[in-house]
Each structure stands twice: as structure tokens, then as C-alpha cells.
Amino acid sequence: xxxxxxxxxxxxxxxxxxxxxxxxxxxxxxxxxxxxxxxxxxxxxxxxxxxxxxxxxxxxxxxxxxxxxxxxxxxxxxxxxxxxxxxxxxxxxxxxxxxxxxxxxxxxxxxxxxxxxxxxxxxxxxxxxxxxxxxxxxxxxxxxxxxxxxxxxxxxxxxxxxxxxxxxxx
Numbered sequence: 001x002x003x004x005x006x007x008x009x010x011x012x013x014x015x016x017x018x019x020x021x022x023x024x025x026x027x028x029x030x031x032x033x034x035x036x037x038x039x040x041x042x043x044x045x046x047x048x049x050x051x052x053x054x055x056x057x058x059x060x061x062x063x064x065x066x067x068x069x070x071x072x073x074x075x076x077x078x079x080x081x082x083x084x085x086x087x088x089x090x091x092x093x094x095x096x097x098x099x100x101x102x103x104x105x106x107x108x109x110x111x112x113x114x115x116x117x118x119x120x121x122x123x124x125x126x127x128x129x130x131x132x133x134x135x136x137x138x139x140x141x142x143x144x145x146x147x148x149x150x151x152x153x154x155x156x157x158x159x160x161x162x163x164x165x166x167x168x169x170x
Contacts, residue, residue, distance in 0.1 A: 044082035049075025051142045081141045085148045089134050092127040132170045133159045 019025060052074035090096055101120040108116060133156040140151035159166045 041079075041083070044086045045072075045075045045079050047075070047138055048078035048082045048142060049073075051138060052078060055143055078142050081148055081151075082138060085137055085141060085151065088148060088152070089131070089137070092130045092134075094124070094127070097124050097127055132166060135159060135166065135170060 019028065022028075049071035053071035056074075097120060101116065104116045104120070105113065134152055136155040136158050137148070137151040140146045140154045141148065144151070144154070146154060
């Protein structure tokens with residue numbers, strides 16, 4: 001977007017050409033691939049482990065501490081459903097909306113800055129509401145062992161029934 005809108009095409013292409021011809025280009029690609037994998041996999045894994053640790057602590061009424069490594073293994077147990085939920089909800093994440101906004105600006109140009117901005121602002125507000133409705137989904141997946149769609153439905157039901165608490169928490 002910076003290249004297209006501000007006319008920096010030559011500077012950017014020169015930068016890319018310099019990076020590609022460096023000796024450490026392979027390492028850069030491996031590093032970026034690792035960062036992407038960490039972003040994709042670590043988030044659901046850690047969420048599952050932390051929520052399972054909280055759940056087990058509450059089940060024993062605080063008498064039995066849950067060790068960190070046990071929480072990591074419990075996170076593995078809930079990884080696939082949380083990974084699926086994370087990917088289903090990802091179209092409503094702020095980073096996705098910003099990336100889509102930048103892509104639309106790049107495709108249509110700065111002539112359509114106003115209409116694109118209004119549409120994406122409306123989508124951002126809608127996504128805020130949807131994220132609020134899906135806030136409890138991961139807890140339903142872990143505590144109740146629900147599949148993703150049922151957990152999203154139960155989360156929306158709970159968020160709407162207790163909207164005042166959800167707004168304060170959110």
C-alpha cells in the first residue's frame with residue numbers, strides 16, 4: 001500500500017532486490033516461516049493450557065496446584081478445537097480487518113479512500129460486536145467439551161443473556 005499510494009515503487013523494488021541477493025536470504029525466509037507458525041499454533045495452545053489450569057484449580061477448590069508443564073500438556077489436548085475456533089473467528093480480528101483495509105486501498109487506490117474507509121469502519125464495529133459475542137467460546141470448548149459451532153452458539157447466547165457483564169468484561 002505504501003508503494004502504490006505514495007509512489008515508492010522503485011525504492012521498494014531496489015530494497016527487495018538487495019534482500020534477495022544477500023547471503024542470509026534463506027535464513028530470513030526460515031525466520032519469517034517460524035514467526036508465522038508460532039503465531040498460528042502458540043496462541044490456541046497457550047489459551048487451552050491456561051484455561052485448563054484455571055479449570056483444574058477451581059475443580060479442586062484451590063487445594064491442588066496445577067503445574068505449568070501439566071497446563072502445557074492440557075493445552076495440547078484442547079489444541080485442535082481451539083485452533084479451529086481461532087481460525088473461524090479470525091475474519092473478525094482487528095489485524096485481519098486492517099490487512100483487508102490496506103489491501104482494498106492498494107487494489108482500488110486513494111481515489112476510493114472515503115468509501116473504503118466507511119465500509120471498513122462499519123465492518124470494524126460489526127466485528128467488535130461479533131468478538132464480544134464469541135468471547136466465551138473457548139471456555140465452552142474446554143469446560144463443556146463442546147464442538148466449535150456449538151461453543152460459538154452457546155457463547156453468543158451467554159453474551160446476550162448477560163450483556164451487562166459482557167460489556168464490563170469486554
